[in-house]
Amino acid sequence: MKSRWTFGHRVRLLENGEQYFPAVFDAIRAARSEVIIETFILFEDKVGNELHEVLLAAAQRGVSVDLLVDGFGSADLTPSFIGSLTAAGARVRTFDPGWRLFGQRFNIWRRMHRKVVVVDQKHAFVGGINFSADHLGDFGAMAKQDYAVAVEGDIVHEIRRFTAAAIEQRRTGHGASPSSAPEGAPATTPSATAPSALFVTRDNRRHHNDIERHYRRAIRRAKKRVLIANAYFFPGYRLLRQMSRAAKRGVDVQLILQGEPDMPIVRTAAMLLYGHLQRDGVKVHEYCRRPLHGKVAVIDDDWATVGSSNLDPLSVALNLEANLILRDATFASELSKNLERLIADECKLAVTPPKPKWDWWHRLRSYMLFQFLLRFPQWARRLPEHSPQLVVLTEEPDSETRDATPARSAAHGVTESTPHASPGEPAEDAARIHAT
Numbered sequence: 001m002k003s004r005w006t007f008g009h010r011v012r013l014l015e016n017g018e019q020y021f022p023a024v025f026d027a028i029r030a031a032r033s034e035v036i037i038e039t040f041i042l043f044e045d046k047v048g049n050e051l052h053e054v055l056l057a058a059a060q061r062g063v064s065v066d067l068l069v070d071g072f073g074s075a076d077l078t079p080s081f082i083g084s085l086t087a088a089g090a091r092v093r094t095f096d097p098g099w100r101l102f103g104q105r106f107n108i109w110r111r112m113h114r115k116v117v118v119v120d121q122k123h124a125f126v127g128g129i130n131f132s133a134d135h136l137g138d139f140g141a142m143a144k145q146d147y148a149v150a151v152e153g154d155i156v157h158e159i160r161r162f163t164a165a166a167i168e169q170r171r172t173g174h175g176a177s178p179s180s181a182p183e184g185a186p187a188t189t190p191s192a193t194a195p196s197a198l199f200v201t202r203d204n205r206r207h208h209n210d211i212e213r214h215y216r217r218a219i220r221r222a223k224k225r226v227l228i229a230n231a232y233f234f235p236g237y238r239l240l241r242q243m244s245r246a247a248k249r250g251v252d253v254q255l256i257l258q259g260e261p262d263m264p265i266v267r268t269a270a271m272l273l274y275g276h277l278q279r280d281g282v283k284v285h286e287y288c289r290r291p292l293h294g295k296v297a298v299i300d301d302d303w304a305t306v307g308s309s310n311l312d313p314l315s316v317a318l319n320l321e322a323n324l325i326l327r328d329a330t331f332a333s334e335l336s337k338n339l340e341r342l343i344a345d346e347c348k349l350a351v352t353p354p355k356p357k358w359d360w361w362h363r364l365r366s367y368m369l370f371q372f373l374l375r376f377p378q379w380a381r382r383l384p385e386h387s388p389q390l391v392v393l394t395e396e397p398d399s400e401t402r403d404a405t406p407a408r409s410a411a412h413g414v415t416e417s418t419p420h421a422s423p424g425e426p427a428e429d430a431a432r433i434h435a436t
Contacts, residue, residue: 028051199324224301305324305326
């Protein structure tokens with residue numbers, strides 16, 4: 001898909017599941033023609049069950065319902081959960097499921113990590129929030145801090161075109177028509193006086209670094225400030241260099257990273273960068289109230305992004321991601337105030353831990369980890385390629401179909417694949433993104 005700027009949008013910041021889930025569920029309840037959802041994680045908890053309820057009701061009243069989940073992130077959906085949806089006419093697909101060994105999943109690479117919802121070609125939601133109860137405050141100490149945006153206007157047609165292209169390709173045999181605008185270029189020059197939006201995706205064929213490239217460009221042009229909140233932070237060298245250069249020329253560069261991570265290695269890796277960034281004038285804050293899961297940024301007074309893409313090796317080099325970029329002073333101000341509140345009330349200024357004076361093994365290990373993570377995006381592209389499978393789940397599988405599927409999460413489906421799909425994309429994603 002070739003990205004293009006659109007104008008005339010209406011956008012609303014959604015913080016955490018308390019704001020996101022009601023907005024999405026209300027939109028689905030009001031749907032009259034179509035609901036399309038792509039999500040990395042869907043659990044059968046109180047959030048997943050409510051999503052199931054509203055999708056089932058929509059399908060039963062004749063709304064076209066398409067649900068795509070990831071085969072790693074949503075590996076445990078039960079036959080009854082899936083079967084009731086498909087019996088009502090919904091289409092449920094899983095992206096690249098894999099075998100289990102002793103109950104463990106090993107299909108960790110090249111995941112479908114997007115979180116996108118489109119309803120009736122009028123409403124779209126883009127962000128980092130999965131359909132799981134750990135995005136709600138009452139989940140407890142491990143509840144996640146995260147963001148999404150609800151958007152209406154012309155940009156919804158771009159988002160819908162992207163998500164629906166696979167469906168149309170399967171139904172008609174033809175992929176979506178490409179955008180007429182040059183890739184990454186606005187139809188007219190965006191500005192703070194003409195709020196504009198750009199839907200940017202990352203894949204493993206033609207759009208390896210589109211999201212990161214927009215980050216680098218915005219930081220390179222920053223005049224006053226760069227404020228980034230990102231859960232899993234270990235970007236490539238070029239993005240780190242732009243942050244350091246911006247701080248050195250007087251831009252106020254601030255990062256909000258995990259102080260109470262859901263995975264300890266996340267903070268360990270990020271801390272390897274603290275000294276380098278702080279020496280160049282970058283302020284690093286650790287969010288300590290609960291695990292940070294957001295992937296957002298504000299640059300100067302009118303540039304902002306919200307999406308699924310972390311700034312880590314998996315998102316930068318392997319996963320399928322989607323971000324919304326906005327040139328809108330009002331939205332940028334709202335997101336900025338939200339992040340500034342986190343810094344003031346729920347963060348601590350990061351301190352680089354002193355290096356052990358005689359711990360040569362610690363220093364060697366840290367150096368090797370740093371070099372590995374820094375170069376991982378380039379190495380990842382050389383990992384063995386495979387043709388990801390898109391499994392269309394059905395209501396009542398026969399024994400032959402059940403034996404043919406690659407994972408328990410796909411045990412009630414039919415496997416589709418395209419021999420020339422690029423690694424990390426569904427067969428239909430490959431067709432819709434670059435007409436393979």
